[in-house]
Amino acid sequence: xKAGSLRNVGIMAALLIxxxxxxxxxxxxxxxxxxxxGIYAIAVLGYQLIFGRLGALSLAQGSFxxxxxxxxGLLGIHLDWAFPASFLASLIIPAAIACxxxxxxxxxxxxxxxxxxxxxxxxxxxxxxxWTEGTGGxxxxxxxxxxxxxxxxxDSSEAMLVVVWxxxxxxxxxFSCLVKGRAAHxxxxxxxxxxxxxTAGIDIGARRLSLFVASAAxxxxxxxxxAHSIGVVSPAVLEFQVMVSILAMTVIGGRGHxxxxxxxxxxxxxxxxxxxxxEAHYLVAYGAALLVAVIIMxxxxxxxxxxxxxxxxxxxxxxxxxxxxxxxxxxxxxxxxGLCKRYGGVVALDNVSITVVPGEILGxxxxxxxxKSTLINVASGLQTLDAGEIRLGNLDLTGMPxxxxxxxxxxxxxQTPVQALGLSxxxxxxxxxxxxLDERRAxxxxxxxxxxxxxxxxxVPTTSLSxxxxxxxxxARALAxxxxxxxxxxxxxxxxxxxxxxxxxxxxxxxxxxxxLLLVDHTMDFLLPLADRVICLATGSVVAxxxxxxxxxxxAAIAAYFGEPPP
Amino acid sequence: xxxxxxxxxxxxxxxxxxxxxxxxxFVLVINAVGVVMAGGFVAVTITEYLTPWANxxxxxxxxxxxxxxAVGLGLVILPLTMVVMAxxxxxxxxxxxAPLRHRPPVSVFISTIAVGLILQHGANAVFGPEPRVGxxxxxxxxxxxxxxxxxxxxxxxxxxxxxxxTGTGLLLSRSQLGRQLRAVAQDPEMAExxxxxxxxxxxxxxxxxxxxxxxxxxxxxxxxxxxxxxxGLFMLKAYIAVTVGGWGRLDGAAFAALLIGVFEVMMAxxxxxxxxxxxxxxxxxLVLLVRPSGLLRETIQRRT
Numbered sequence: 001x002k003a004g005s006l007r008n009v010g011i012m013a014a015l016l017i018x019x020x021x022x023x024x025x026x027x028x029x030x031x032x033x034x035x036x037x038g039i040y041a042i043a044v045l046g047y048q049l050i051f052g053r054l055g056a057l058s059l060a061q062g063s064f065x066x067x068x069x070x071x072x073g074l075l076g077i078h079l080d081w082a083f084p085a086s087f088l089a090s091l092i093i094p095a096a097i098a099c100x101x102x103x104x105x106x107x108x109x110x111x112x113x114x115x116x117x118x119x120x121x122x123x124x125x126x127x128x129x130x131w132t133e134g135t136g137g138x139x140x141x142x143x144x145x146x147x148x149x150x151x152x153x154x155d156s157s158e159a160m161l162v163v164v165w166x167x168x169x170x171x172x173x174x175f176s177c178l179v180k181g182r183a184a185h186x187x188x189x190x191x192x193x194x195x196x197x198x199t200a201g202i203d204i205g206a207r208r209l210s211l212f213v214a215s216a217a218x219x220x221x222x223x224x225x226x227a228h229s230i231g232v233v234s235p236a237v238l239e240f241q242v243m244v245s246i247l248a249m250t251v252i253g254g255r256g257h258x259x260x261x262x263x264x265x266x267x268x269x270x271x272x273x274x275x276x277x278x279e280a281h282y283l284v285a286y287g288a289a290l291l292v293a294v295i296i297m298x299x300x301x302x303x304x305x306x307x308x309x310x311x312x313x314x315x316x317x318x319x320x321x322x323x324x325x326x327x328x329x330x331x332x333x334x335x336x337x338g339l340c341k342r343y344g345g346v347v348a349l350d351n352v353s354i355t356v357v358p359g360e361i362l363g364x365x366x367x368x369x370x371x372k373s374t375l376i377n378v379a380s381g382l383q384t385l386d387a388g389e390i391r392l393g394n395l396d397l398t399g400m401p402x403x404x405x406x407x408x409x410x411x412x413x414x415q416t417p418v419q420a421l422g423l424s425x426x427x428x429x430x431x432x433x434x435x436x437l438d439e440r441r442a443x444x445x446x447x448x449x450x451x452x453x454x455x456x457x458x459x460v461p462t463t464s465l466s467x468x469x470x471x472x473x474x475x476a477r478a479l480a481x482x483x484x485x486x487x488x489x490x491x492x493x494x495x496x497x498x499x500x501x502x503x504x505x506x507x508x509x510x511x512x513x514x515x516x517l518l519l520v521d522h523t524m525d526f527l528l529p530l531a532d533r534v535i536c537l538a539t540g541s542v543v544a545x546x547x548x549x550x551x552x553x554x555x556a557a558i559a560a561y562f563g564e565p566p567p
Numbered sequence: 568x569x570x571x572x573x574x575x576x577x578x579x580x581x582x583x584x585x586x587x588x589x590x591x592x593f594v595l596v597i598n599a600v601g602v603v604m605a606g607g608f609v610a611v612t613i614t615e616y617l618t619p620w621a622n623x624x625x626x627x628x629x630x631x632x633x634x635x636x637a638v639g640l641g642l643v644i645l646p647l648t649m650v651v652m653a654x655x656x657x658x659x660x661x662x663x664x665a666p667l668r669h670r671p672p673v674s675v676f677i678s679t680i681a682v683g684l685i686l687q688h689g690a691n692a693v694f695g696p697e698p699r700v701g702x703x704x705x706x707x708x709x710x711x712x713x714x715x716x717x718x719x720x721x722x723x724x725x726x727x728x729x730x731x732x733t734g735t736g737l738l739l740s741r742s743q744l745g746r747q748l749r750a751v752a753q754d755p756e757m758a759e760x761x762x763x764x765x766x767x768x769x770x771x772x773x774x775x776x777x778x779x780x781x782x783x784x785x786x787x788x789x790x791x792x793x794x795x796x797x798x799g800l801f802m803l804k805a806y807i808a809v810t811v812g813g814w815g816r817l818d819g820a821a822f823a824a825l826l827i828g829v830f831e832v833m834m835a836x837x838x839x840x841x842x843x844x845x846x847x848x849x850x851x852x853l854v855l856l857v858r859p860s861g862l863l864r865e866t867i868q869r870r871t
């Protein structure tokens with residue numbers, strides 16, 4: 001175990017034990033408050049998965065909490081289910097509901113996702129309040145049986161406190177298992193650079209589904225414990241206030257680290273207690289404290305301890321030097337056949353057919369608006385195709401999602417690369433390595449991709465990369481999935497002549513292993529000497545094709561760039 | 568329920584028009600800083616305190632005479648409320664937005680909730696929590712149009728809201744200030760580069776947004792028996808209007824707000840209030856299922 005992780009475990013253990021020890025020594029009232037803090041911390045941990053790690057603003061976490069509470073209440077009161085069984089059901093039922101609502105909801109983007117989850121939580125509240133026979137309506141359910149383990153009822157506040165914080169400890173463990181190593185890097189890449197992530201082969205839908213379902217189970221567990229702890233389930237557990245509390249705890253505590261969940265929950269559950277002496281005005285003070293906390297702690301309470309808390313292993317100072325990537329290049333021909341793409345009335349691509357063979361560099365030129373970027377976008381799957389066919393070797397990629405194309409060997413870089421600033425360069429590339437590699441091989445592979453892309457001084461944070469280095473990192477990430485064909489969107493834009501020569505050398509070298517390159521660029525003195533073949537696009541159609549020297553003299557290509565010569 | 572269909576329709580449009588005012592404020596702030604001003608509902612809440620208070624005290628202050636004679640007092644209170652709310656909007660911008668302008672939107676989302684809590688409970692402490700009724704805009708009473716009887720208050724609410732919405736639209740499309748606000752909303756850096764102060768424009772946007780929400784609160788305070796704690800529910804409806812109408816579109820938000828108001832009043836009259844709420848949320852989910860980015864297309868297009 002590395003020193004950083006060991007320290008992490010120590011801090012987490014201290015954070016889990018100290019509040020319990022404090023509450024046990026402080027008496028019954030404090031024990032109940034700390035029990036509530038532990039319960040909220042479990043719900044917040046779940047919320048950190050979907051919101052903190054994946055960046056999806058779900059507003060349904062409070063409802064999963066409420067559904068868990070009602071599940072325990074209903075099963076305990078009506079069916080006499082005892083602790084382990086009813087607790088498991090309180091995990092499974094919210095998770096199952098999450099699975100069902102995931103179908104329409106998870107494909108929505110940002111605020112539409114937030115609204116949809118909000119709508120679902122309002123419906124849950126209406127059911128809770130108005131389904132009088134089942135949920136007891138506005139009165140709620142009374143007499144939820146206390147926790148019972150091995151026949152002993154745990155109805156003292158001490159016992160409840162210890163049980164809740166033990167469940168919290170297991171939740172922290174589960175959290176760490178869900179987001180360890182490369183899984184954590186992939187989530188960061190998805191959150192901070194979603195397009196780069198999906199074109200590196202990361203399946204955003206699968207991640208969202210698994211984390212949404214996991215977050216629901218965490219919320220349900222918290223709700224179940226809440227029902228046991230106060231013995232009553234009222235519609236208040238489904239009110240939006242619960243969601244706002246969870247969101248505030250996540251932001252104040254820190255979004256990504258389990259320590260943040262504990263610190264945020266302990267602080268926010270105690271704040272009203274501390275301001276109780278203000279009587280009617282305590283909510284004013286609560287609001288003010290919340291505002292100050294958001295302003296002075298950009299990364300939450302956990303951010304104050306960032307120096308000691310290691311979320312991810314930082315860049316290793318000396319990457320292992322290997323020249324050979326762990327994933328060999330497969331050889332395959334890319335066929336783009338009859339591609340058509342319209343934006344409203346504008347024809348961006350009109351029946352374009354292009355073939356890239358292994359080991360060649362195919363240059364793609366054309367004036368602005370000729371369809372070059374659209375071609376790369378439809379080929380990599382970021383935009384849908386109106387008509388046409390995309391094949392790699394004998395695989396048909398036409399209907400395949402972007403991440404699928406990357407996994408079978410079609411990769412791309414971006415005109416303006418977006419970097420995940422929360423990751424070191426090595427971690428960015430690690431996130432894009434195929435899932436089949438174990439951690440050691442993945443690390444060797446990532447280092448090899450970085451050196452193949454010519455990023456020679458990678459021991460710096462991603463924030464301080466120069467534009468040229470950022471492009472190199474983008475290239476390394478595209479190489480990590482082991483492509484047969486790589487689509488490069490203006491890789492030399494904004495580079496100095498020296499950096500351009502360097503890049504040309506690096507790209508030439510890449511083709512040695514049989515990698516095919518489709519290279520879009522405007523800079524003729526960069527592209528023409530480098531390319532084996534050149535295609536010129538104008539207003540969505542191929543107007544010239546052939547060896548670089550021929551296309552450079554082709555009247556149609558010249559006309560596309562300079563307009564028709566005077567007669 | 569006793570109310571005729573035309574009357575219900577007018578009630579629905581009046582409610583929807585008030586939602587539209589809140590939603591317009593949201594859209595302005597969303598376009599300017601990319602954040603849902605979640606605490607903005609406090610503007611509605613505070614006017615629910617402020618307008619009855621003004622109604623009781625303003626005649627005395629201005630020596631107009633006893634309350635009964637103060638016909639049209641609402642017409643004085645409405646602009647006054649909006650001015651007070653605009654100042655509150657500046658406070659919002661200074662406390663909840665300015666210190667966090669380089670932070671992710673969700674931090675601002677939380678900070679507006681925090682400022683909302685402070686203002687709401689501050690007002691609660693000053694005015695007391697019991698719900699009260701505000702003045703009618705012009706005069707109470709009904710207006711007969713052949714066999715149909717319509718409430719004058721509702722008609723004047725629709726008229727006033729219509730004027731405010733049109734005025735906001737004209738301000739944005741025709742005035743130099745509006746052009747500057749839109750420039751900052753589209754590209755703050757470019758706007759600064761041509762000499763527009765993004766900070767000032769954003770503060771003005773907040774002021775305008777909170778003033779609009781406040782006007783909605785004033786218009787609602789007479790008829791809908793709203794308790795100050797209902798502000799959150801209004802903000803929820805406005806949020807639905809903003810999202811369903813196509814994120815960032817003024818016309819879409821106003822249109823969706825009217826639909827929601829009419830739908831709510833009609834369903835509540837013919838089925839039940841609970842069903843109206845449930846069907847509204849179910850309807851929202853259905854809309855998102857069929858059109859994942861709202862009824863109308865978003866105006867903002869991304870580039871790769």
